[in-house]
Amino acid sequence: xxxxxxxxxxxxMSNMQSESNTVHRESIHVNxxxxxxxxxxxxxxxxxxxxxxxxxxxxxxxxxxxxxxNDQQIDAFVTDLKEKAPPLADIIDIQRRVVPSTGxxxxxxxxxxxxxxxQTLISPDIAICDDCLQELFDPNDRRYxxxxxxxxxxxxxxxxxxxxxxxxxxxxxxxxxxxxxCRREYDDPQNRRFHAQPNAxxxxxxxxxxxxxxxxxxxxxxxNVFINSVRLLDEGSILAVKxxxxxxxxxxxxxxxAVRRLRQRKNREEKPLxxxxxxxxxxxxxxxxxxxxxxxxxxxxRPIVLLQxxxxxxxxxxxxxxxxxxxxxLAYTPLHYVLFYYIRKQLNMDHPVxxxxxxxxxxxxxxxxxxxxxxRLSDIADGYLMHNRDIAVRADDSVTVLFSEKPEFLRRSRGxxxxxxxxxxxxxxxxGLGGELKNTICILKNRYAFLxxxxxxxxxxxxxxxxxxxxxxxxxxxxxxxxGIACDMHPAYFSRQWANGQTHKTVFKIQHxxxxxxxxxxxxxxxxxxxxxxxxxxxYGYDQTIWGGEVLIGDYLNLERYAWLEPMPLPGGDQAxxxxxxxxxxxxxxxxxxxxxxxxxxxxxxxxxxxxMIDKNINSPQTSSCGRLFDAAATIAxxxxxxxxxxxxxxxxxxxxxxxxxxxxxxSCEAPVIPVQPLIRAVAxxxxxxxxxxxxxxxxxRTLIDLFADLAEKAAQDSGISTIVLSGGVxxxxxxxxxxxxxxxxxxxRVYTNxxxxxxxxxxxxxxxxxxxxxLKQGNNSVLYQHYNH
Numbered sequence: 001x002x003x004x005x006x007x008x009x010x011x012x013m014s015n016m017q018s019e020s021n022t023v024h025r026e027s028i029h030v031n032x033x034x035x036x037x038x039x040x041x042x043x044x045x046x047x048x049x050x051x052x053x054x055x056x057x058x059x060x061x062x063x064x065x066x067x068x069x070n071d072q073q074i075d076a077f078v079t080d081l082k083e084k085a086p087p088l089a090d091i092i093d094i095q096r097r098v099v100p101s102t103g104x105x106x107x108x109x110x111x112x113x114x115x116x117x118x119q120t121l122i123s124p125d126i127a128i129c130d131d132c133l134q135e136l137f138d139p140n141d142r143r144y145x146x147x148x149x150x151x152x153x154x155x156x157x158x159x160x161x162x163x164x165x166x167x168x169x170x171x172x173x174x175x176x177x178x179x180x181x182c183r184r185e186y187d188d189p190q191n192r193r194f195h196a197q198p199n200a201x202x203x204x205x206x207x208x209x210x211x212x213x214x215x216x217x218x219x220x221x222x223x224n225v226f227i228n229s230v231r232l233l234d235e236g237s238i239l240a241v242k243x244x245x246x247x248x249x250x251x252x253x254x255x256x257x258a259v260r261r262l263r264q265r266k267n268r269e270e271k272p273l274x275x276x277x278x279x280x281x282x283x284x285x286x287x288x289x290x291x292x293x294x295x296x297x298x299x300x301x302r303p304i305v306l307l308q309x310x311x312x313x314x315x316x317x318x319x320x321x322x323x324x325x326x327x328x329x330l331a332y333t334p335l336h337y338v339l340f341y342y343i344r345k346q347l348n349m350d351h352p353v354x355x356x357x358x359x360x361x362x363x364x365x366x367x368x369x370x371x372x373x374x375x376r377l378s379d380i381a382d383g384y385l386m387h388n389r390d391i392a393v394r395a396d397d398s399v400t401v402l403f404s405e406k407p408e409f410l411r412r413s414r415g416x417x418x419x420x421x422x423x424x425x426x427x428x429x430x431x432g433l434g435g436e437l438k439n440t441i442c443i444l445k446n447r448y449a450f451l452x453x454x455x456x457x458x459x460x461x462x463x464x465x466x467x468x469x470x471x472x473x474x475x476x477x478x479x480x481x482x483x484g485i486a487c488d489m490h491p492a493y494f495s496r497q498w499a500n501g502q503t504h505k506t507v508f509k510i511q512h513x514x515x516x517x518x519x520x521x522x523x524x525x526x527x528x529x530x531x532x533x534x535x536x537x538x539x540y541g542y543d544q545t546i547w548g549g550e551v552l553i554g555d556y557l558n559l560e561r562y563a564w565l566e567p568m569p570l571p572g573g574d575q576a577x578x579x580x581x582x583x584x585x586x587x588x589x590x591x592x593x594x595x596x597x598x599x600x601x602x603x604x605x606x607x608x609x610x611x612x613m614i615d616k617n618i619n620s621p622q623t624s625s626c627g628r629l630f631d632a633a634a635t636i637a638x639x640x641x642x643x644x645x646x647x648x649x650x651x652x653x654x655x656x657x658x659x660x661x662x663x664x665x666x667x668s669c670e671a672p673v674i675p676v677q678p679l680i681r682a683v684a685x686x687x688x689x690x691x692x693x694x695x696x697x698x699x700x701x702r703t704l705i706d707l708f709a710d711l712a713e714k715a716a717q718d719s720g721i722s723t724i725v726l727s728g729g730v731x732x733x734x735x736x737x738x739x740x741x742x743x744x745x746x747x748x749x750r751v752y753t754n755x756x757x758x759x760x761x762x763x764x765x766x767x768x769x770x771x772x773x774x775x776l777k778q779g780n781n782s783v784l785y786q787h788y789n790h
Contacts, residue, residue, distance in 0.1 A: 021070045025101045031062035032092035033121045035166040038152030039063055040109050041194040042086050050077050053104030058165045059113035068104045088123055088153055109189060112165040122158055122166060124415050125244050127302040127332035129154035136334050147335035148206045152196045158418055159245045162392050164477055168197045172390035179204035206389035213378055226342040229385050234347055237382035238262050240359050240373050244333055245395030245414050246366035247359030247373050256316040265380040267362045271645035272320035274304050276356040278331045278340040285351050286313050287326055292405045301415030302332035303398035324655045329397060358396055363457050365466040368394040393473050395453040403734050409758040413454040420448035421756050424525040428483040428776045432769035433495035435488050435761040441470055442765035444773055445480050449766050451757060458494040484776050486510050486768035490540035508772040512539030513550050514559050516727035518767030524752045529555045531715045533708050536728035537627030542785050548625030551711050553719050553788060556774040562715050562788040563671035569620040571613040580631035580649045581641035585610040587632040591677040597684050601641055626730045636683050637696040654733050656694045657701060664703040669710040701735045709743035716749055726753040729760035
């Protein structure tokens with residue numbers, strides 16, 4: 001009996017082992033950022049190590065793998081596929097199914113396939129990797145000091161691609177035929193450059209040259225190009241440098257005369273200029289850097305990071321006048337690194353720093369092509385560091401800042417685009433057109449929201465062209481014909497006018513602040529109604545006035561205006577935004593009447609003209625904008641009366657604050673209309689009493705934090721909703737952002753804000769698309785809007 005049971009057990013074990021050793025074949029579909037990142041050679045080597053047969057191939061739906069082997073081998077393959085993928089790969093989804101066995105014993109890499117519906121995610125442009133950097137400065141390497149070195153782990157991606165699949169013929173590298181050595185690397189699955197589409201060397205790849213306005217081509221050999229470029233920079237000249245997504249304008253950041261000359265030619269009076277160097281230790285000479293900031297600076301995406309200035313600073317005082325931060329980025333292309341190598345060597349500099357600002361006139365798109373640079377920059381740049389690798393799509397540098405050690409986007413562009421924001425639900429595709437300022441567009445396809453690179457302010461013809469080209473390019477590379485188009489409600493916005501011209505599509509006009517609210521909901525997969533505190537400068541409201549200090553309650557399909565800042569006149573409209581003294585006089589006039597307090601601004605400026613405009617209702621639209629409240633408070637407290645760039649007065653007011661352990665000013669937490677006059681009266685009296693601007697600024701911030709935290713609690717009690725979302729450009733203010741989150745959370749409420757997209761208007765296209773998708777699914781044409789019934 002004992003032996004019978006044992007034999008039966010051994011027989012079962014043998015059968016189980018036999019089943020696990022049974023060869024079968026599986027088809028594995030991998031979606032995510034899996035093209036152009038070394039994924040196929042990784043799969044090839046992984047399959048070979050496990051002795052699996054089959055193949056791997058790119059198609060426009062991702063990566064298709066078929067493997068043939070036993071269960072143990074295939075399970076090990078899928079586990080390692082997830083856990084050991086290349087550093088730039090971003091796997092979103094893996095689907096497995098059994099298919100008929102073919103008897104394959106070898107594993108191969110097949111050519112890319114075309115497919116009708118493109119689902120592939122394209123990698124953003126990535127900074128040069130450590131391996132390539134080491135080769136770049138190795139005198140024995142054949143790519144020594146070659147400014148276009150790259151591999152599957154780094155280099156250009158999005159900015160050189162014209163269509164997918166991401167293969168060389170579909171990129172701007174298609175005109176460069178690889179030499180035999182590069183071809184061997186490209187074809188060798190064991191090589192780091194296997195199917196690296198921009199792969200090249202000095203014998204077969206792009207070339208660099210230097211020219212000036214007076215001399216079409218003064219240097220062509222690699223060494224002479226950089227030697228002469230450094231000479232120009234050392235002389236104080238302005239050098240246009242062709243990068244990944246367009247041209248930069250570069251000057252020596254120590255040379256104040258050169259910096260001021262750049263500002264004058266570029267028509268950029270005081271807005272801070274971006275800086276570049278090649279190591280973190282150089283940045284430490286001028287800024288304090290936390291560990292989180294260091295990690296962000298060295299991130300493979302290389303954004304500009306706004307850092308606190310040190311008091312003693314050898315750099316030009318004209319880089320960021322009146323601002324306590326400098327925007328630094330590390331070099332991210334081999335061309336940048338070679339340029340800094342020659343600066344160090346030729347000028348014997350330990351800590352070289354260059355201004356690297358977008359090559360454009362203020363508010364225009366950056367120059368992208370060589371001919372565009374020659375024409376548009378001829379009266380700005382003295383020299384041009386050119387190359388012949390074309391740029392398929394322009395992309396500005398991304399701009400970030402850390403709030404409470406967490407990165408926040410001020411501009412999401414190069415290095416991050418076109419990585420999508422993941423949605424929790426599927427649905428019809430939608431094109432969102434964003435707003436008028438800080439424009440980005442968004443395409444919602446399946447469960448992916450693809451935001452474009454930063455397009456900018458749509459206030460001129462070149463910006464309109466860039467907007468239209470971006471819509472066409474994003475639709476083309478995603479192979480999308482959207483079911484609907486979402487735009488801002490403002491009738492004068494270019495994006496809405498463009499949408500109105502698409503007569504073959506359903507167009508949804510989305511309220512600006514509702515889009516802000518929805519962008520946070522979409523990021524955090526919130527599907528229940530929320531309370532939204534949306535604070536910004538301008539947004540067209542349902543009542544055809546300018547909104548911007550809003551407490552909203554709603555979801556994707558419903559919106560209620562619970563409370564808003566007391567509307568005040570904006571004399572001169574947009575001119576008052578550039579001259580905040582107008583806004584200050586307006587707010588003082590509505591608060592005190594004709595007997596304006598004797599403040600400096602009311603004595604220096606023609607206040608009577610402003611009050612007359614208000615009395616006669618001449619170009620004085622009503623606004624509930626929190627941005628304009630900041631402008632008024634800043635000017636009344638003794639700050640700027642005119643500004644040279646957006647939100648300058650508010651930024652300087654915030655940066656004057658040392659701490660907010662102060663008593664608040666007088667305020668009234670009322671709804672639906674939140675009184676502004678008590679706050680203005682308190683600011684004016686504090687200024688008349690001689691309180692320092694820093695103290696008034698601290699008390700003003702403390703007041704807004706307390707006011708909106710109280711309103712959040714009141715709205716939660718009235719509605720039964722405990723989830724609060726914060727969005728809008730005013731939340732780029734670090735003190736308000738951090739203080740309000742902490743204060744609301746202390747009341748037991750949950751708080752969410754934007755992290756994957758900018759909190760400013762650069763993120764509203766995401767909200768527009770998600771609202772429009774819900775409307776499409778419901779068969780509705782518009783959101784159900786109403787005032788909250790208090």
